[in-house]
Amino acid sequence: MPLILSIALTHVGGRFRQSIVSVLGVMLGVGFSIAMAALMEGSQRDFVATLVDAIPHVEVSDDRRDPAPPPAAARFDAVNVIGARPDDDTRGLRNPVRIKAMLENWLPGGMAASLSGQAVLRYGGKDVAVALTGVDPAAHLRVSTIGEDMRAGAFMDLAADLNGLIIGDGVADKIGANVGDTLAVSTSSGAVRRLKVIGLFHTGVTQADDATGYTVLKTAQVLFSRPNAINRLSIRLKDVNSARAVAQRVERMTGYRATSWQEANESLMEVLMVRNIIMYTVVGAILLVAGFGIFTIVSTIVHEKARDIAILKSLGFDQADIRRIFLMEGLFIGIVGSVLGSVLGYGLSVFLGSLAFEVKTNVELTSLPIYYSAWHYAIACGFALFSAGIAGYLPARRAAQLNPVDIIRGAS
Amino acid sequence: MSLSAQTRPPAGAAAPPLIEARGLTRILPGLVPVTLVRDIDLTIGAGEFVAITGPSGSGKSSLLYLLGLLDAPTRGEVLINGHPTHLHSETRRARERLSTLGFVFQFHFLLPEFSVAENVMIPMRKLKRLGTRDMRARAVRMLGELGLEEHVDKLPIQLSGGQRQRVAVARALANDPPAILADEPTGSLDSKSSEQVFQILRKLVDDHGKTVIAVTHDLEMAARMDRRLHLVDGMLADP
Ligand SMILES: Nc1ncnc2c1ncn2[C@@H]1O[C@H](COP(=O)(O)OP(=O)(O)OP(=O)(O)O)[C@@H](O)[C@H]1O
C-alpha cells in the first residue's frame, strides 16, 4: 500500500466512530439520490411512454412552416411578388401518394394517412364535440396502439363498416351512448351522417378518451366534404428518440410541417426538465450536507495530527504529500460512502419498485415505475466524490501550510 | 579532534563542506520583530561531531531548524554540499531533508499508529530507494544495532522514553543521510538513557563517518563532542 494512503487510513481508523458517521452521511445521500433519480426518471419515462405510445411520433400536417413563395419568385431572383393572395381552398396534403412514396424507402417505421376535423356527435338530445379522424384501420393500427386500448369491439371492425364509429369511453359516458347505438354526426361543412358505435377505447389519456372518435377515411371524407383528401400523415418510429431528426428530414423533403412528439409536447418536456433540475438541486444539496460531515472530520484530524504533520515534514514530506494525505482521507470516506450508498440506492429502488399502489389518475399506476440507469449511480457518486474532494481539500491545504517549526516548538 | 580530522576531506580537495551558513539571520516578523539568530557564519564538514550550546532562549533550536532547512532564513543562506538552498523549491528542500538530513528532537515524535519498524521505514518508503523487503530488513538491522531487536513490532507507546528516542535516531538514519541534526536528544531522558543515546551518536561519527550536530544543555556532554558552537542572544560567541 502506498505510504501516503496507509497514513491516511490510520488517521481515519483513529477516528473510527466519527468516520462511520461521515460515511453514513454520504451513504444516505448517495442512496436516496439514486432511489429518487430512479423514481423520477422511471415516472417520467413511464409518463412519456404512455404519452408517446398514444400519439404519433411524427405528424405531418397540411401546414407549411413558411408559406411557399409564389413560383415566379422562387425561380427568379429579380421577381418579388407583393400583396399576392394564396388560394385558400385547397387545404390538405397534396399528392399524398407521391409523399408516401418519397418517405417509404427510408422511413424507419410505419405511416398512415388520415383526415381529421371537428365533428359534433348528437345522441338523445346531447351534443359532444370530438376530433373525428378518418383512418384506414389496418394502416392506422401500424402507427397507433389504439388496438390495445379497445374496451369494446375491435378497431379492425371499422374496416368492414362504412357507418361504424369508434369513440373514447369518456365520450360515450358524456353522451350516454353505448355500443350498438346510432349517433348523428355533423361537421361544419353541413354534412350529417348517422354512424353506429361499434367500439369503445380507453387509452388512459383523458384528452383522448373524452374527445376523440374514429371512422373510416371514406366516411370522414364525405363528412368533411373533401373527397380523396387527407390532411395528416402519422408516423410511428422504431426509435422514438429519432423523432426530431426524422421530422426535420420529412419537412425538408415534403415542405409540409412535420411535428415530432417532442415538439408537440414542448411545454410538457419543459416541465419535465424543470423537474429534473429540481431533483438534481436537491441531490446536490443532500450531498453537500454530506460534504460538511467530511469537512468536519478531516479538519478534526488535521488539528489532532498537527504533530505528525510536523514530523512528516521534518522527515522530508513536502506540502503536496501532506495535502494528498488529507485529501485522500476525505475521498476515502467519500468512496466508501458512495459504494455503500450505491448498494443502498439499488436496494431502495428495488423496494420501491415492489410496492403496489391503487391510484386512479389520468394515467394509472399500479406500482411505482423505477428506471435503473448507471448514470444515476455515476452522477450521485460523482457528486459525492466531488464534494468529498472539496471537503477534504480545504483542511488538507491548511495542513500542508502548517509550519512544522511552530508545532515542534509548541510541543517541546 | 583526531577522529573528525581523519574523516574530513583532505585539505585542498575540491569537496565542498556538507553544511555551510553565510550571514544566517532569522527574524520573526510582527509588531515587535523577534530576532532568533543573527549573522551566523559557519562551516561544518563531513564527520564532525558538533555541539551547539548556549543559555535557554539563545537561539539554538532556531539555528538547528535553519541548518536543517525546516525554517527559512530572513537573510543569509544555508548551503548543502555547496549548493545554496534559499532558491530551492519547497519540494526540493523537503527532498534534501529526506535524503541528506536526519532530525532527532527532544521528544521522539513517533507516529503512534505505526509499529517501531514501520516508523523507521517511513522515510525509506518516501524515498523509495529500496524494495519493501529490503526496507524492513534494514529497519530491523538498524533497530538491532540500537539494542531494540525485541521491540521492532511493538507500538511506540509500549516503549520507554529512552527506547523511543533510539527509535527516533534509527528513523533519522533510515535513508543513511550524511548529517544528523539533534535538538536536545537526551533532554528528556535519565542519565543512563542519555549516555546510551550519546554513545550511539558518538559511534555514528566515529564508525560511520556521519556528521552530527546536537543541541545540548549538558556542558559535560558537549565537552565530549569534537567541536562546540556557543550561542548567546542568537549570535555565535566564544564558549
Ligand atoms: N514564535 C515565536 N514568537 C516569539 N518568540 C519566539 C518564537 N519562537 C522563538 N522565540 C524566541 O526566540 C528565542 C530563541 O528561541 P530558541 O527556541 O531558538 O531558543 P533555544 O536556545 O532553543 O532555547 P531552549 O534552550 O530553551 O530550547 C527565544 O527567546 C524564544 O523565546
Ligand SMILES: [Mg+2]
Ligand atoms: Mg531549544
